[in-house]
Amino acid sequence: MSLEKAFIRKERKCPACGGHHAIRYPDPKFYTAVARESDLHVTTYRWSQAVLEGIVPHYYAVWQCPECLFADFTEKIESPEGSFKEEYLVDAFKNISGEKLKILNKLRELVPQGETDYKGAVALHLAALWVASLPDTERIDHYRLGRLALRLAWLFRERAGGRETEHSESGPLSRLHESTALLENRIATLTEAVIEARAAAVDRSAELGIPAEGGENPYAPVVASLSDKLEELDILLIMFQSAVAQDDRGDFSLPPQPSEEPPTDLDGFLKSIKQLWPEIPLREGLCLRMAVDAFEYCFNHETSFQSIEKSMVILGLIIEMLMRINQYERALRFIAEIYKSGLENKQELQRRIGDSRRSRSLRTHDEQMLYRKIATINMAIRQAGKNKRRIIEVLLEKHKQVIEKVLAEKKRDDVHVKARALLQAGVPDAVVQELKTRKKIS
Ligand SMILES: [Zn+2]
Numbered sequence: 001m002s003l004e005k006a007f008i009r010k011e012r013k014c015p016a017c018g019g020h021h022a023i024r025y026p027d028p029k030f031y032t033a034v035a036r037e038s039d040l041h042v043t044t045y046r047w048s049q050a051v052l053e054g055i056v057p058h059y060y061a062v063w064q065c066p067e068c069l070f071a072d073f074t075e076k077i078e079s080p081e082g083s084f085k086e087e088y089l090v091d092a093f094k095n096i097s098g099e100k101l102k103i104l105n106k107l108r109e110l111v112p113q114g115e116t117d118y119k120g121a122v123a124l125h126l127a128a129l130w131v132a133s134l135p136d137t138e139r140i141d142h143y144r145l146g147r148l149a150l151r152l153a154w155l156f157r158e159r160a161g162g163r164e165t166e167h168s169e170s171g172p173l174s175r176l177h178e179s180t181a182l183l184e185n186r187i188a189t190l191t192e193a194v195i196e197a198r199a200a201a202v203d204r205s206a207e208l209g210i211p212a213e214g215g216e217n218p219y220a221p222v223v224a225s226l227s228d229k230l231e232e233l234d235i236l237l238i239m240f241q242s243a244v245a246q247d248d249r250g251d252f253s254l255p256p257q258p259s260e261e262p263p264t265d266l267d268g269f270l271k272s273i274k275q276l277w278p279e280i281p282l283r284e285g286l287c288l289r290m291a292v293d294a295f296e297y298c299f300n301h302e303t304s305f306q307s308i309e310k311s312m313v314i315l316g317l318i319i320e321m322l323m324r325i326n327q328y329e330r331a332l333r334f335i336a337e338i339y340k341s342g343l344e345n346k347q348e349l350q351r352r353i354g355d356s357r358r359s360r361s362l363r364t365h366d367e368q369m370l371y372r373k374i375a376t377i378n379m380a381i382r383q384a385g386k387n388k389r390r391i392i393e394v395l396l397e398k399h400k401q402v403i404e405k406v407l408a409e410k411k412r413d414d415v416h417v418k419a420r421a422l423l424q425a426g427v428p429d430a431v432v433q434e435l436k437t438r439k440k441i442s
Contacts, residue, residue, distance in 0.1 A: 001049055001051060001052075003051065003052065003055075006026055006027055006030050006049075006052045006055065007024050007025065007026055007027060008024065008025055008026075008027045009022055009023070009024045010022065010023050010024075010078060011023075012077050012078060014065040014067065014068060014070055014077075015070065015072075015077070015080060015086070015090050016065060016068050016070035016090050016093050016094060017065060017067055017068035017070065019065065019067045019068070021065060021066060021067070023063050023074055023077050023078055024060070025057070025060040025061075025074050026052075026055050026057045026060060028057075029048075030047060030048050030049065030052060031045045031046060031047045031048070031052070031055075031057060032045065032046050033045055034046045038320045038323075039150065039153075039154075039288075039317060039320045039321055039324065040150075040317070041154040041157065042057075042058060045057060056118075056121070058121075058151065058154070059116045059117075059118070059120070059121035060074060060116060060121075061073060061074060061075075061125075061151055062074060062121075062124040062125050062127070062128045062148075062151075063077045063124075064108070064111065064124055064127055064128070069101070069104040069105065069108055069127065070090070070093050070131060071104070071124060071127040071128040071130075071131050072089070072128055072131065072132075072144075073128065073144070073147075073148075076144075085139070085141035085144070086141075088135045088139040088140075088141075089131065089132065089134070089135060089141065089144075091135075092131075092134035092135040092136075092139070093131055093134060096134065099276065100130075100134070102276055103130055103273060103276050103277050104127055104130065104131075106272075106273050106276070107123040107124075107126055107127045107130075107273065108123070108127070109123075109269075110122070110123035110266070110269065111123050111124060118155070118158070118159070119266050121155055122152070122155050122156075122266065122270075125148060125151055125152045125155060126152065126270075126280065128148050129145065129148045129149060129152060129281075130277065132144050132145045132148055133145060142294040142295070142297040142298050142301075142302070143294070143295070143298050143302070143305075145290070145294045146290075146291045146292075146293075146294030146295045146298065147291075149281065149287045149288070149290040149291035149294060150287070150288070150291040150317075150321070152281065152287045153284045153285075153287035153288045153291065153321075156282075156283055156284040156287060157284045160284070173244075173247060173248070174326055176244045176247070177244060177326075177327070180237075180240060180241050180244055181327075181329060181330065182426055183237055183240065184237060184241075187230075187233055187234065187237055190230065190233070191230055194223075194226050194227060194230055197223060197226065198223045198226075198227070201219035201220070201223050204219070205217055205219060205220075248285075248286060250271075250274075250282070250283075251278075267282075270282050285324075285325050288321045288324055288325050289325060291321060292318055292321050292322060292325075292327075295314050295317060295318050295321075296318060298314060299311060299314055299315065299318070308341075308345045308373055308376065308377060309373065309376050311341065312338065312342065312376055312377060312380035313380075315334050315337055315338050315380070315384075316338070316380055316383060316384070318331075318334050319331045319334050319335060319338075319384065319387055320387075322334070323387065323390070323391065328391045328394055328395055328428075329395075329428050329430075331387070331391055332388065332391060332428065332430050335384045335387060335388050335391075338380055338381060338384040339381065339384065342377045342380055342381045342384075343381075345373075345377055346374055346377050346378075349370050349373055349374050349377075350374070352370060353367065353370050353371075388430070391430075392430060392431060392434050395428055395430070395431045396431060396434070399426070399427045399428075399431060402422075402425050402426065402427060403422065403427060403431075403435070405425075406418070406421050406422050406425050406427075407422075407440075407441065409421070415436065415441055415442055418441045419432050419436065419441060422435070422441075
């Protein structure tokens with residue numbers, strides 16, 4: 001069998017320039033995905049013919065117009081949704097500036113004339129990601145963006161030999177990430193406290209009959225200074241976060257030795273694009289973070305993600321990705337979300353089944369559908385429970401020394417004091433709860 005027979009080839013109109021071009025991708029009837037990772041990355045394909053074994057189907061997930069360089073998922077070119085989001089995408093692309101087009105031109109240099117190879121696949125995915133990020137925030141298709149970023153993460157993971165590249169992140173850098181999260185958390189608590197203090201001071205002044213503002217009020221200047229300091233803290237936090245983000249992107253790493261020759265290897269080439277596109281995600285961890293943010297946006301802002309099945313799937317995926325980049329505490333928050341909305345939805349579905357049975361209005365087909373929804377929720381909750389246990393073990397190990405130290409200091413205190421001291425020492429709430437359950441603090 002010739003290699004070409006394994007491909008589907010169709011003529012399609014480019015949504016941006018209107019030119020007619022071929023789309024081409026491996027025919028799914030010749031292969032099956034036989035092994036997947038927790039974030040859906042296919043690691044092994046089985047082909048029906050040995051001659052086809054070198055083909056990597058997911059390299060072909062993105063198509064790029066050879067004429068105008070518009071890039072998107074091949075499946076969307078094959079059968080466009082005709083949605084507003086797609087219109088926004090094309091509109092934003094048509095208004096692209098010369099500078100922004102330069103990025104697509106540079107990336108195109110990596111796409112080979114013949115069969116798509118690893119380099120070409122990375123370049124095509126980056127091109128589609130760039131195009132997808134062109135519209136204004138509220139017009140971006142965040143789900144598209146998240147899926148592209150996730151697929152790009154898989155490609156970078158493959159280059160690292162299937163290992164998770166994030167594991168090469170330096171210890172201090174991963175601590176910086178944790179500190180940002182901790183600071184953010186603490187500043188939020190502090191803000192609440194200051195707001196409460198301000199309200200109480202106003203009430204007390206009224207009670208005493210002192211004017212709320214001015215020299216006679218002893219609370220006013222102190223409370224005002226506290227608010228100022230908080231604002232400063234907020235700004236400093238943002239500065240700190242953006243410094244860590246820049247470090248993450250490799251901006252602080254020593255630049256490669258300048259050479260006269262243009263860079264030939266993939267890394268060098270992509271780094272040269274960084275001058276035009278500073279946020280270009282060139283590591284698995286960065287791509288996963290981008291995907292998490294995009295999916296979180298969908299979950300919070302898009303009504304289509306409010307359906308039970310879709311929200312369970314997207315939350316599950318977010319958790320898997322966060323675990324890969326060691327953001328365990330953030331993952332715990334999403335796990336809590338699965339429990340909460342899962343249980344609420346389950347109760348509602350059970351109530352509907354009960355009501356309809358009593359009134360005998362439910363048809364078998366509808367009943368089966370409701371049971372299927374309940375099964376989906378149960379599965380998501382089970383998976384979340386499994387992940388939660390894994391995360392708790394990791395966090396217990398990570399905070400082991402702090403926990404031992406605090407518990408030794410508070411040996412004679414009661415459980416509430418111990419719990420509070422642990423939280424204050426930065427031990428996550430879920431871990432403190434687990435210690436209570438295990439009777440490690442009593
Ligand atoms: Zn085109």
